[in-house]
Amino acid sequence: MKILVCISNVPDTTSKIAFVENNTKFDTTGVQFIIGPYDDYALARAIELKEASAATVTVLNVGLADTEPTIRKALAIGADDAIRVNADPSDSFFVASQIAEHAKGYDLILMGRESIDFNSGVVHAMVGELLGIPSVSPVMKLDIDGTKVTMTKEIEGGKEQVEASLPLVAGCQEPIAEWKIPNMRGIMSARTKPLKVVEPKGVDQIVATKKFELPPAKGAVKMISADNVGELVNLLKTEAKVL
Amino acid sequence: MNILVFVETSEGKARKTSLEAVAYAHKMGGTVTAIVLGAADANDLQNIGKYGATKVLHASDSKLNEPVLQAYSSVISKAMADEAADVLVLANSSLGTPLAAKVAIRNGASFASNVTELPDTSAGFVVKRSIYTGKAFAMVELKNAKKVIAIKKNAAELKEVAGAAQVANYAVTLNDADFNTKVLSSEKATGDILLPEAEIVVSGGRGMKGPEHWGILEELAKALHAATGCSKPVSDMGWRPHHEHVGQTGVKVAPQLYIAIGISGAIQHLAGVNSSKCIVVINKDADAPFFKAADYGIVGDAFDVLPKLTQAVLAAK
Ligand SMILES: Cc1cc2nc3c(=O)[nH]c(=O)nc-3n(C[C@H](O)[C@H](O)[C@H](O)COP(=O)(O)OP(=O)(O)OC[C@H]3O[C@@H](n4cnc5c(N)ncnc54)[C@H](O)[C@@H]3O)c2cc1C
Ligand SMILES: Nc1ncnc2c1ncn2[C@@H]1O[C@H](COP(=O)(O)O)[C@@H](O)[C@H]1O
Numbered sequence: 406m407k408i409l410v411c412i413s414n415v416p417d418t419t420s421k422i423a424f425v426e427n428n429t430k431f432d433t434t435g436v437q438f439i440i441g442p443y444d445d446y447a448l449a450r451a452i453e454l455k456e457a458s459a460a461t462v463t464v465l466n467v468g469l470a471d472t473e474p475t476i477r478k479a480l481a482i483g484a485d486d487a488i489r490v491n492a493d494p495s496d497s498f499f500v501a502s503q504i505a506e507h508a509k510g511y512d513l514i515l516m517g518r519e520s521i522d523f524n525s526g527v528v529h530a531m532v533g534e535l536l537g538i539p540s541v542s543p544v545m546k547l548d549i550d551g552t553k554v555t556m557t558k559e560i561e562g563g564k565e566q567v568e569a570s571l572p573l574v575a576g577c578q579e580p581i582a583e584w585k586i587p588n589m590r591g592i593m594s595a596r597t598k599p600l601k602v603v604e605p606k607g608v609d610q611i612v613a614t615k616k617f618e619l620p621p622a623k624g625a626v627k628m629i630s631a632d633n634v635g636e637l638v639n640l641l642k643t644e645a646k647v648l
Numbered sequence: 649m650n651i652l653v654f655v656e657t658s659e660g661k662a663r664k665t666s667l668e669a670v671a672y673a674h675k676m677g678g679t680v681t682a683i684v685l686g687a688a689d690a691n692d693l694q695n696i697g698k699y700g701a702t703k704v705l706h707a708s709d710s711k712l713n714e715p716v717l718q719a720y721s722s723v724i725s726k727a728m729a730d731e732a733a734d735v736l737v738l739a740n741s742s743l744g745t746p747l748a749a750k751v752a753i754r755n756g757a758s759f760a761s762n763v764t765e766l767p768d769t770s771a772g773f774v775v776k777r778s779i780y781t782g783k784a785f786a787m788v789e790l791k792n793a794k795k796v797i798a799i800k801k802n803a804a805e806l807k808e809v810a811g812a813a814q815v816a817n818y819a820v821t822l823n824d825a826d827f828n829t830k831v832l833s834s835e836k837a838t839g840d841i842l843l844p845e846a847e848i849v850v851s852g853g854r855g856m857k858g859p860e861h862w863g864i865l866e867e868l869a870k871a872l873h874a875a876t877g878c879s880k881p882v883s884d885m886g887w888r889p890h891h892e893h894v895g896q897t898g899v900k901v902a903p904q905l906y907i908a909i910g911i912s913g914a915i916q917h918l919a920g921v922n923s924s925k926c927i928v929v930i931n932k933d934a935d936a937p938f939f940k941a942a943d944y945g946i947v948g949d950a951f952d953v954l955p956k957l958t959q960a961v962l963a964a965k
Contacts (some may be wrong), residue, residue, distance in 0.1 A: 631948030
């Protein structure tokens, strides 16, 4: 079985978000980039499947050269090889089109339920649509028996058991697998694993980011004594007007 | 402008966030047609008119009772063409967001999810969307003639406007290929208020000490008619079901009021609550980082404050 794991290269979850160049560009100063946390779940499940059967795992990232440390980390965690599509991942349709170009021939395409930068939550659905294969997200459990895939999918306020056949795209989330930390041997071998760089295919830009904005700063907190909870209820009614 | 709105149902009832999508489309201006798939309550179908739809298409084929993404995409794509819709609007959800993306591809439309405000059409068609898990916004231009937008909760105020909808049956032809996934079974918390849609959320963290103490939190939630949530470690340890976990890697909520009890306020938790209108934090540690993100705070022991707060809420009713 051939598994493709699509990973995004995103700011660490503790990052402070800021923009430069008149709010048109993300400020990378002091920001550490990581494999998207959901994509990390996808990767972890792929490695488990590889260990349990004779699967191969390829990771794919659409990104410029600065994403290579993140790709190497995925290789250190256990992926066999990697593809980087050399382009700025500006919008979901563009990213999905690039992924679809390279995803043919894979039995299972795993992604995260959403990237934590643009949070679109759609690249998996778009790739499924472009390839004409099923896509399921967010998946909390995924098991394969031959070409049959059974999944537990989260829905609002509950979950669903879903069945489909390979080839398939799944957007993953916890608790599908435990995040894996690369070990020393993994880190050493990652340096020599193949990382192929390919140029993007031409896609019309149908969504254009004009500028960014930060939310307004939060006002100061009003502290209330634990002996006076009645005042809190009163303030929620009359001041905040939320009750 | 013709706008099609997909109205999602839960047990035959129109979802509140979907009615917000109808209200959003109405505010955009133009002719609003809503579409409902699968079994639905007749009164509810009629009710959609109150929020500004003049027509409601009901595809009542029982094969659509289970939400199969591929089949839903086929029906909505066709409806978009049949109605000559320029824009499709729907509410972000585990079904709606991927559905919107697929329909956008089939109809050659520009697409944006997590949209938080009405489009700005002064120069092109620009929408504001939430990015970096609520830590920022992006203004994006949807360049194609056709557009698909998935809106975030609170993108439009749910307000009744005078109006009645004409409900029509929408006949569909479904192929086997449309059922490329099969729902085997589902488990749903019935009767409860859905966390992503709740106006008030009462959420507990590790400070609640154990699942056996959730009773006092649930009592407050009941008094407030609120949904219950939790932090990630709480669901990781199995104290609460996974779908209650709020934050970066869990549910993103946007209620009027979020009450956090015994939650420290890690940045990953805050990412899921920063769209709340008002945040109340109850924590025994005055230095808990959550207080910095709060509107109101109480330094105190949850086991002392919670029952008192429930009493005060009930007394104020
Ligand atoms: C990539 C990544 C993603 C993550 N995603 C999420 C996410 O989506 N959601 C999430 O919640 N976390 C997430 N986390 C985890 C997050 O970093 C924190 O570890 C977590 O939010 C802490 O949960 P907590 O506040 O319940 O527990 P703690 O940090 O242990 O805090 C417990 C709090 O309870 C208070 N307390 C103790 N006893 C009492 C009492 N009797 N009365 C009142 N207060 C009391 C304490 O003062 C303390 O502030 C993520 C972490 C990573 C690395
Ligand atoms: N630039 C990228 N390169 C590779 N995969 C990506 C990229 N961006 C997003 N993905 C994948 O698509 C999933 C959903 O992303 P999104 O639709 O942007 O929220 C992510 O969790 C990744 O698995």
